[in-house]
Amino acid sequence: MTSQDQILISAKSVTKTYEDGFQALKGVDLDIVDGEIIALLGPNGAGKTTLISIICGIVNASSGTVTVAGHDIVDDYRKTRSLIGLVPQELTTDAFESVWSTVSFSRGLFGKPANPAHIEKVLKDLSLWDKKDNRIMQLSGGMKRRVLIAKALAHEPRILFLDEPTAGVDVELRKDMWAVVEQLRADGVTIILTTHYIEEAEAIADRIGVINKGEIIVVEEKAALMTKLGQKSLRLDLHAPLTRIPDNLSAFTGALDLSEDGSVLTYSYDTSAERTGITRLLAGLAEADVRVADLSTHQSSLEDIFVDLVREQA
Numbered sequence: 001m002t003s004q005d006q007i008l009i010s011a012k013s014v015t016k017t018y019e020d021g022f023q024a025l026k027g028v029d030l031d032i033v034d035g036e037i038i039a040l041l042g043p044n045g046a047g048k049t050t051l052i053s054i055i056c057g058i059v060n061a062s063s064g065t066v067t068v069a070g071h072d073i074v075d076d077y078r079k080t081r082s083l084i085g086l087v088p089q090e091l092t093t094d095a096f097e098s099v100w101s102t103v104s105f106s107r108g109l110f111g112k113p114a115n116p117a118h119i120e121k122v123l124k125d126l127s128l129w130d131k132k133d134n135r136i137m138q139l140s141g142g143m144k145r146r147v148l149i150a151k152a153l154a155h156e157p158r159i160l161f162l163d164e165p166t167a168g169v170d171v172e173l174r175k176d177m178w179a180v181v182e183q184l185r186a187d188g189v190t191i192i193l194t195t196h197y198i199e200e201a202e203a204i205a206d207r208i209g210v211i212n213k214g215e216i217i218v219v220e221e222k223a224a225l226m227t228k229l230g231q232k233s234l235r236l237d238l239h240a241p242l243t244r245i246p247d248n249l250s251a252f253t254g255a256l257d258l259s260e261d262g263s264v265l266t267y268s269y270d271t272s273a274e275r276t277g278i279t280r281l282l283a284g285l286a287e288a289d290v291r292v293a294d295l296s297t298h299q300s301s302l303e304d305i306f307v308d309l310v311r312e313q314a
């Protein structure tokens with residue numbers, strides 16, 4: 001995020017305690033930039049849907065404030081809701097209606113005058129045009145999901161929330177969905193999606209927020225997150241086990257680890273550093289007469305980073 005970025009949604013100290021006393025959000029601060037795609041990652045029950053529902057005005061926060069384009073979501077509910085399209089996790093579409101009428105009806109719910117040209121564009125963008133007269137019940141699961149997106153876009157929102165858009169869909173359809181999201185971004189729509197699929201966040205998000213147990217534990221540009229928290233490691237399988245790390249390698253203390261049986265040395269290094277230290281390490285090993293039988297490197301994935309973050313908080 002840079003200082004030129006326009007903040008479109010701003011959540012400050014948002015908490016939510018449900019009636020049964022369960023605290024689903026524990027003080028969430030989150031700024032969402034105009035035009036970005038942000039992915040909210042988190043395990044089941046982390047609070048993702050609760051946060052989205054609060055921003056969309058479906059659930060009331062227990063404390064804290066949220067503004068959308070400068071308007072308070074409670075005081076200016078109608079205004080903020082009209083800026084938002086929400087694609088829910090579950091299909092609750094009227095099965096007997098046609099695609100065209102269901103999507104047009106959604107636009108009417110926001111008090112917007114009919115605009116067949118816009119509905120046509122939305123249906124064409126989502127490859128639903130040739131299905132416009134079909135009843136929803138006649139569509140495949142993937143097409144139904146597209147209808148949900150079309151419904152959410154019918155009133156020309158600036159912001160689109162996608163709650164687990166590709167849960168349970170096959171790989172091909174997932175890629176299709178990603179293409180749809182890319183197209184929407186190109187049209188200037190700000191997109192917030194929740195997902196369990198780390199590869200989904202990796203594929204399409206500009207920024208990634210990780211939510212765990214009602215708290216945002218990290219929000220970063222995807223690339224920065226991967227460089228900052230992603231480490232690379234070099235594994236050296238030794239010819240003969242060592243009892244300890246040789247003294248001449250004391251400069252590497254902390255970054256160098258000897259396995260319990262003494263047969264593997266693991267060196268963690270920072271890929272963004274100018275010098276990785278690998279050459280010095282190998283020279284030091286040769287000097288200490290340690291022979292290397294094999295070596296390999298491992299780059300931590302977003303998945304490793306995510307698992308580490310969530311584990312740290314446990």
Ligand SMILES: Nc1ncnc2c1ncn2[C@@H]1O[C@H](COP(=O)(O)OP(=O)(O)OP(=O)(O)O)[C@@H](O)[C@H]1O
Nearest residue numbers: 018020022024042043044045046047048049050051
């Ligand atoms: N109406 C409710 N009353 C009580 N507790 C609730 C209610 N709705 C949600 N919760 C609890 O709040 C927590 C957060 O739920 P939420 O649906 O926001 O999580 P999530 O991150 O979206 O999870 P998932 O990935 O499973 O969809 C969960 O422990 C859930 O059981």
